[in-house]
Amino acid sequence: MKHRKLQLGIFALLVIISLAVLAYMKFYNGSLVYFTTGLDDNTIFKVADQTATKVEADVLISDAKNQYENFFGEDVWNQNIDGISFEDYAKNQIRSKLIRIKCMNVLAKERGVVLDRTETDNVEKATKEYMAALTSDEISSFAINESDISHMFTEFAIAQRLFNDMTSQVAVEVSADQARVITVQYICADSSTNIDIAKARITAGDSFFYVARETNSDGQYEYELKRGEMDTVFEDKAFNLKTGETSDIIQCGEKYYIIKCISDNNKTKTESNKNSIMSEKKLNAFNDIFESYEASLYVEFNENIWAKYKLSESIKSTANFENIFDSYFK
The missing domain is CATH 3.10.50.40 (Chitinase A; domain 3)
Known part of the structure; x- marks a missing residue:
């Protein structure tokens, strides 16, 4: 049975698309974004002392392209959702996620959150696994190196640790x-x-x-x-x-x-779904705490560079950053 393509009407398809997008996004973003032309061509945006580079965007866009095309097929980019193209919808979620990770790292630095030895070792292992999964053509196309990927895994791991610290005392009940x-x-x-x-x-x-x-x-x-x-x-x-x-x-x-x-x-x-619901409740609790801080941050965004990205035309990498991250840090 094609589980995701049932004759249950348009309501089912829209709900499933929304859930898929939310599952990818994971974090809601509430920062104030200001468009600028003052950033260099390699920088997507800057928030406090954190910058997001084209390499980081390329990696997340590749992950998203793989996920959406595997889920819905390659023609997904010709579809619309909530009145906009799926292409723009997906790009908005990727941008939101990357901004959220950077904002979390700003707060983590203020709080003195650092990785322990095990987490640092896992960053190194994840980096090597990701780079080994790339073809030589992909490495060349992304203009990527171990330092770039290590930096990404480190920031994602710090964001995860901050999330765990801030939600460790949250009481979650699911019937x-x-x-x-x-x-x-x-x-x-x-x-x-x-x-x-x-x-x-x-x-x-x-x-x-x-x-x-x-x-x-x-x-x-x-x-x-x-x-x-x-x-x-x-x-x-x-x-x-x-x-x-x-x-x-x-x-x-x-x-x-x-x-x-x-x-x-x-x-x-049911047990697996219970764990998923608990994770969602923790995320909601985290958002309640974090959003006011995030909204206070100023994000300089390089719209000229971002507008050039097309998921439909982007590279679909053989390596999946977030799958590898989850295998070491979830």
């Missing part, structure tokens, strides 16, 4: 029902007539999945569902079903559905 992950099968029809026909077939004894496979236009009929992913009408109905139960007909937008619950609690997935 079992809030984290619950379920598996459903569904029938989707474009008209009340077609959904009534499907309902009649099920009532007469036809297999649910057989009717779903024939009725759904893409042949897909099963979905693993978390709270907050779908239209609330669909979600509320699905989460109120017990294993083996089938819903009545519901309408979401212009689509009609019948839902069957295959599992009302996938325990392994």
